Amino acid sequence: MRNFSRRHVGQLLLLGLSGAATACVDRSRYSEEDAAGLDAQREAERLASGRGPFGPQRYRGYRGLAELPWFELDGTDRLRLVADDVPRAIDVHAHLGMSLLFAPELDLQRRTPRVEHLLDCDRADPGCALDLDVYINSNFQPADLRGLQYDAVARLLWGSSASETHTLANLRAEMDDVGVEKAAVLPIAFGLPFGDDLAERWLDAISVSETPDRFIRGASVHLGDDAWREKLGAQAARGARMVKLHPAGQRYFPDDLRAMEIYEECGRLGLVVFLHGGRAGIEPEYAHQFTMMKGYEPMLAEHPDVDFVLGHAGARDVEDAMVLGRRYQNAWLGIHGQGVTVLDRLTREVGPERLLFGTDWPFYHLAATLAKVLIVTDERPDVRHAILRGNAERLLA
Helix, strand or coil: CHHHHHHHHHHHHHHHHHHHHHCCCCCCCCCHHHHHHHHHHHHHHHHHCCCCCCCCCEEECCHHHHHCCCEEECCCCCEEECCCCCCCEEEEEECCCCCCCCCCCCCCCCCCCCCCCCCCCCCCCCCCEEECCCCHHHHCCHHHHHHHHHHHHHCCCCCCCCHHHCCHHHHHHHHHHHCEEEEEECCCCCCCCCCCCHHHHHHHHHHCCCCHHHEEEEECCCCCCCCHHHHHHHHHHCCCCEEEECHHHHCCCCCCHHHHHHHHHHHHHCCEEEEECCCCCCCCHHHHHHHCHHHHHHHHHHCCCCCEEEEHHHHHHHHHHHHHHHHCCCEEEECCCCCHHHHHHHHHHHCHHHEECCCCECCCCHHHHHHHHHHHCCCCHHHHHHHHHHHHHHHCC
């Protein structure tokens, strides 16, 4: 009865959120042509996979990346970086386990035998079919995405067993496995009535961890919070260097006047603004309107002294993100999610100087993004160094 009740509540919550928000799509912002463009991108990507300069790049799960010359599996079946000429990476895009509303508190210092990645290509043996030449979400089936939705509900109500493995200790262990020196831990403020203090809890956890210097502290505030300015200032005073905002998750347009005030304050405090950028394709369809890349241009134009990171390099809207990357020097592109052919284009058509290594852990294994960088930069060590750490060092200096 208890399991049925949880599933039933989850279904009602998901259906309720979806139905309520669908009616709120702003057609002046998100047209039928925009929606059709996403379908066209998916089909073009499917047809192009394996036909780019690197040929087919298909593996069996994250463990399957051991087929590449830079990795191997150790005696415990953990994937490890074994090349000694790869720069120690700085990951600008990671998260921890989330517990919100009624969900119980997590022990973020706990070490567990393995990480249950939210999109886990190693859950079975052999792992899922992992194609590095497509946007990473294309590798997952509808059942995987439904599981992700239910896990999101669990993080709100009764707690997620996967989130219990998304700890600082587990992140650090995976960083050690694949040569990541530092990771930015980015919370999100969702605007919930209570239990919505991830930024403060994660800052607390970092401060008492065994290796606080391995983590770049992140901040987040919600546009609807009247106390956002005070909270942002307090998080900056505790050492936060980057502010995570998520137009799809927080349900706002990037050029909202309230958001513009936050960007201005970030500039005053010397904080980098990291935004989810573009349509990933796995979020509810009504959320797509908030992440069209045309909505990001006003912030770049009106706040030239603020550094903005467009997460996922625009995701499936990467073509539009590349336009912004070429046009604005304060636009940095986080590369997580993009396939090797697109990543190569980013290095050549936008330039490698503002591309940032990020993994979106714990959704995926850190090596899923690292492998792509190593493939694309195999004969370009200067580009490899810039993406893996040099650019992040300049951004955060």
